[in-house]
Amino acid sequence: MGRVSRKVIDKKLLDQLEDQFSFLIESLNNRDEINEFMNEFLTREEKIMLGKRLILYMMLYKGITSKQIHNSLGMSLETIHWYKQTYDGKSDLFRKNIEKLIGRERTKEMWSEIERILEPVSLALDSKTNMKARHKLFSGDFWKK
Numbered sequence: 833m834g835r836v837s838r839k840v841i842d843k844k845l846l847d848q849l850e851d852q853f854s855f856l857i858e859s860l861n862n863r864d865e866i867n868e869f870m871n872e873f874l875t876r877e878e879k880i881m882l883g884k885r886l887i888l889y890m891m892l893y894k895g896i897t898s899k900q901i902h903n904s905l906g907m908s909l910e911t912i913h914w915y916k917q918t919y920d921g922k923s924d925l926f927r928k929n930i931e932k933l934i935g936r937e938r939t940k941e942m943w944s945e946i947e948r949i950l951e952p953v954s955l956a957l958d959s960k961t962n963m964k965a966r967h968k969l970f971s972g973d974f975w976k977k
Contacts, residue, residue, distance in 0.1 A: 856869075884905050884907065885915070886933075887905060887942075887946075888901060888905060888907065888912065888915055889915070889919060889922075889930050890930055890933060890934055890939075891904075891905075891946075892915070892916060892919045893919075893927065893930045893931065893934065894934065898912045898913065898916065904946055
């Protein structure tokens with residue numbers, strides 16, 4: 833999680849800061865400007881944190897289990913549980929934008945990679961009752977795609 837100062841910011845000032853940030857983002861004209869600004873504005877840690885949060889919400893939308901999210905993103909189960917609870921309260925607009933993002937062609941490539949990472953986990957879970965899954969898991973065939 834990101835580090836936030838414990839000092840409380842006045843609500844009016846916080847609203848003004850959010851307005852300034854929204855104005856700034858809105859004023860960027862294209863993807864290149866947005867990328868350049870974000871690369872200079874955010875730290876490496878913040879980019880990773882925000883990227884993981886976005887993928888987490890996408891995974892929650894798709895119904896992926898907490899254990900699978902934990903294994904693919906390296907997030908604690910407590911953090912995933914907290915975001916799961918907040919996800920339930922998200923607006924239709926938020927969910928619609930997550931759905932839009934999932935539908936992008938470039939996102940499909942990312943899902944293929946996530947599924948590749950999750951396959952050993954799924955095989956391990958299935959191997960308790962499925963002999964074929966157990967064989968595939970122990971043979972390592974899932975890595976040969």
